[in-house]
Amino acid sequence: MTTYPQIIRTIAELRRVIASFRKANPDNQTVGLVPTMGFLHEGHKSLLHKSVTDNGLTVLSIFVNPIQFGPGEDLDKYPRDEQRDLVVAAEAGVDIVFLPQVEEMYPNKRVTTVTVNEVTDRLCGTSRPGHFDGVSTVVMKLFNIVQPNRAYFGLKDAQQVAVITSMVRDLNVPVEIVPCPIIREADGLALSSRNVYLGQEERKQALILSKSLSNAVKWIQDSELTAPQLIARLKEEISRVPLADIDYVDVLNYPDLSPIDNQMLLGSVQPESDLLIAVAVRFGKTRLIDNKLINQVEVGANTCFAK
Numbered sequence: 001m002t003t004y005p006q007i008i009r010t011i012a013e014l015r016r017v018i019a020s021f022r023k024a025n026p027d028n029q030t031v032g033l034v035p036t037m038g039f040l041h042e043g044h045k046s047l048l049h050k051s052v053t054d055n056g057l058t059v060l061s062i063f064v065n066p067i068q069f070g071p072g073e074d075l076d077k078y079p080r081d082e083q084r085d086l087v088v089a090a091e092a093g094v095d096i097v098f099l100p101q102v103e104e105m106y107p108n109k110r111v112t113t114v115t116v117n118e119v120t121d122r123l124c125g126t127s128r129p130g131h132f133d134g135v136s137t138v139v140m141k142l143f144n145i146v147q148p149n150r151a152y153f154g155l156k157d158a159q160q161v162a163v164i165t166s167m168v169r170d171l172n173v174p175v176e177i178v179p180c181p182i183i184r185e186a187d188g189l190a191l192s193s194r195n196v197y198l199g200q201e202e203r204k205q206a207l208i209l210s211k212s213l214s215n216a217v218k219w220i221q222d223s224e225l226t227a228p229q230l231i232a233r234l235k236e237e238i239s240r241v242p243l244a245d246i247d248y249v250d251v252l253n254y255p256d257l258s259p260i261d262n263q264m265l266l267g268s269v270q271p272e273s274d275l276l277i278a279v280a281v282r283f284g285k286t287r288l289i290d291n292k293l294i295n296q297v298e299v300g301a302n303t304c305f306a307k
């Protein structure tokens with residue numbers, strides 16, 4: 001039988017309910033948090049399932065956070081469907097859905113911002129100025145409101161995982177960050193709430209993202225390539241698709257997102273560091289991101305895994 005989650009719209013009530021859960025379950029009952037902007041799909045569901053499995057209480061937050069959108073971005077038309085999201089939450093076994101209004105999260109003029117440096121210097125950090133300040137600030141607020149033991153984030157947004165992990169480390173936030181693998185459609189397209197914006201032809205051509213990333217893994221295994229050569233090859237392949245308008249293609253060390261310079265990718269094995277191949281491409285007005293995170297040691301040993 002599906003039990004319906006408790007819907008909470010205020011910070012005060014959320015704090016109250018979580019405190020009474022902790023009081024009633026003093027031993028070994030952990031709280032998991034899954035922060036989202038709603039319009040839930042299988043990617044979100046995978047995070048929810050993991051949290052429900054791992055924790056005594058799972059809080060799903062649904063908040064389209066205005067301060068992480070830049071001017072001219074899709075804040076106003078960001079897709080929303082509260083009723084459907086609640087059904088998804090119920091099916092996933094979520095205990096609490098936190099659904100605050102903007103005024104609840106930002107009641108006053110805000111004079112405090114959490115800024116994470118360096119890992120935000122590239123990729124979406126440069127093409128969406130201010131975006132990660134908005135993300136780290138709202139996530140820090142959610143961490144302080146919920147005080148979760150664990151928080152779940154998708155590697156679809158690999159840079160976001162790097163940003164939040166750095167913030168938690170540097171500010172000693174007592175939460176375990178759990179990165180979760182990218183969930184894809186059967187044909188390879190990474191699930192995203194923004195996929196609904198795509199027209200039929202754009203949807204078809206958007207497959208170039210996952211296809212070119214898979215090809216990149218093969219190219220690294222089959223030939224000696226430097227990062228700039230791999231980037232050039234990826235750009236060439238993506239540009240062949242008429243509707244694709246490239247925002248960025250980059251290959252970086254992960255999770256510090258430092259550049260790889262000119263050495264051969266296979267020869268540059270750093271056991272502590274993975275390799276992130278990340279792309280952002282516009283199809284019409286829709287900007288899609290995708291990535292492959294690969295372990296250089298395993299690529300070298302020809303047992304490449306993509307997280």
Ligand code: AMP
Pocket residue numbers: 035036037038042043044046047152153154155156157180181182183184190191192193
């Ligand atoms: P969003 O609602 O887009 O802000 O996403 C909320 C969380 O779901 C973030 O941690 C995302 O990385 C994660 N997520 C979104 N799409 C996917 C996907 N296709 N696979 C795995 N996680 C995802």
